[in-house]
Amino acid sequence: MTTTLTGPVLVLLDHASTGALRTTVLELLTIARSLGPVHGAWVAAAGTPAAAGPDDATLAQLGEHGVEAVHVLDLGSADARLSPVVAEGLTALAAGTGAAALLLTSSFENKEVAARVGVAARAGVVVDASGAEVDDQGRVVAAKTVFAGTWTTRCAIRTALAVVALKANSVQPVPADAATVPAIERLIVAVSEAAGRASVVEHTERVASDRPALGEAQVVVVGGRGTNGDFSAVEELADVLGGAVGATRVATDEGWIGHDAQIGQTGVTIAPKLYIGAGVSGAVHHRGGMQSSGTIVAVNSDPESPIFEIADYGIVGDLFTVLPQTAAELRRLQG
Numbered sequence: 001m002t003t004t005l006t007g008p009v010l011v012l013l014d015h016a017s018t019g020a021l022r023t024t025v026l027e028l029l030t031i032a033r034s035l036g037p038v039h040g041a042w043v044a045a046a047g048t049p050a051a052a053g054p055d056d057a058t059l060a061q062l063g064e065h066g067v068e069a070v071h072v073l074d075l076g077s078a079d080a081r082l083s084p085v086v087a088e089g090l091t092a093l094a095a096g097t098g099a100a101a102l103l104l105t106s107s108f109e110n111k112e113v114a115a116r117v118g119v120a121a122r123a124g125v126v127v128d129a130s131g132a133e134v135d136d137q138g139r140v141v142a143a144k145t146v147f148a149g150t151w152t153t154r155c156a157i158r159t160a161l162a163v164v165a166l167k168a169n170s171v172q173p174v175p176a177d178a179a180t181v182p183a184i185e186r187l188i189v190a191v192s193e194a195a196g197r198a199s200v201v202e203h204t205e206r207v208a209s210d211r212p213a214l215g216e217a218q219v220v221v222v223g224g225r226g227t228n229g230d231f232s233a234v235e236e237l238a239d240v241l242g243g244a245v246g247a248t249r250v251a252t253d254e255g256w257i258g259h260d261a262q263i264g265q266t267g268v269t270i271a272p273k274l275y276i277g278a279g280v281s282g283a284v285h286h287r288g289g290m291q292s293s294g295t296i297v298a299v300n301s302d303p304e305s306p307i308f309e310i311a312d313y314g315i316v317g318d319l320f321t322v323l324p325q326t327a328a329e330l331r332r333l334q335g
């Protein structure tokens with residue numbers, strides 16, 4: 001028998017500087033509703049359009065997903081781009097609301113925030129989780145894969161506050177059965193001087209790309225050493241599928257693509273619905289970051305390549321033949 005939490009389940013409402021919610025937030029809200037009453041935590045850098053809080057359209061969207069209250073954090077002059085600042089804000093909010101859980105999207109920044117909240121609030125933390133539920137003892141239990149994706153574990157958090165960072169694409173976002181009208185609550189947080197000791201001295205917006213963000217994409221096409229530095233076939237297939245482009249460490253170390261595209265133990269962890277690896281051997285360090293993908297397709301010229309051990313579909317062939325043919329056929333089917 002499962003039960004639900006009585007204290008609020010806080011969800012960090014990641015959003016673009018315009019205030020538009022990230023798609024992963026709707027996934028978190030879907031999971032949060034199964035845990036207990038859902039509250040949103042809104043953190044925005046001072047001076048951005050989103051600093052005042054969510055706009056009416058965003059509030060309506062949050063209501064459709066069952067959010068009962070949105071807490072807008074006022075962090076004063078502290079820089080909300082800094083993880084220690086966000087962590088102090090969320091720690092204060094969790095204490096003030098008596099929150100039973102805090103859910104975040106498992107990005108690099110949010111994992112640091114989760115760890116800091118865990119230390120400050122003496123809360124149990126699970127990052128890179130693929131799901132969360134409440135067990136019959138009222139504990140939050142988070143699922144996550146370990147040992148390079150070879151084991152799935154369930155971790156029961158025994159502290160009053162449970163902090164869980166969930167991987168993107170863990171669930172299909174579903175609106176609530178009944179929409180809510182979220183109450184707006186403002187919380188002024190006196191951020192410590194220590195939280196602002198690091199400062200952002202330069203900030204460069206990433207060049208806008210039509211491709212989805214790697215950590216959130218439902219389809220990811222990955223190139224490895226087999227590309228020999230030519231990612232054009234990988235990019236073409238990703239674009240036909242509306243997916244993101246990823247890479248192995250070999251490809252990023254060679255400078256064929258930026259390090260932010262690296263998937264694996266020392267890179268990004270992804271769990272898209274569809275992973276296509278081209279010229280990727282499936283080394284254990286790479287598997288750790290992609291093995292919980294929904295469907296794994298491998299294109300490799302070596303029939304003995306280890307990636308075929310974990311692939312749902314394997315194509316033995318030259319990626320420079322297979323990928324363009326696949327892209328052309330998909331285009332034909334798309335009309």
Ligand SMILES: Cc1cc2nc3c(=O)[nH]c(=O)nc-3n(C[C@H](O)[C@H](O)[C@H](O)COP(=O)(O)OP(=O)(O)OC[C@H]3O[C@@H](n4cnc5c(N)ncnc54)[C@H](O)[C@@H]3O)c2cc1C
Nearest residue numbers: 224225226248249264265266267279281285286301302319
């Ligand atoms: C501590 C540590 C951390 C690491 N972290 C990561 C990490 O986060 N992510 C990561 O990816 N790696 C990581 N690595 C490196 C990892 O161990 C592997 O070396 C790396 O993943 C291999 O990349 P690859 O598959 O591109 O290259 P390879 O293993 O060299 O495989 C290339 C594959 O391409 C195939 N191929 C060649 N030409 C073609 C063609 N024309 N068409 C189709 N197939 C072709 C080959 O048959 C081969 O299977 C880490 C290593 C260490 C030691």
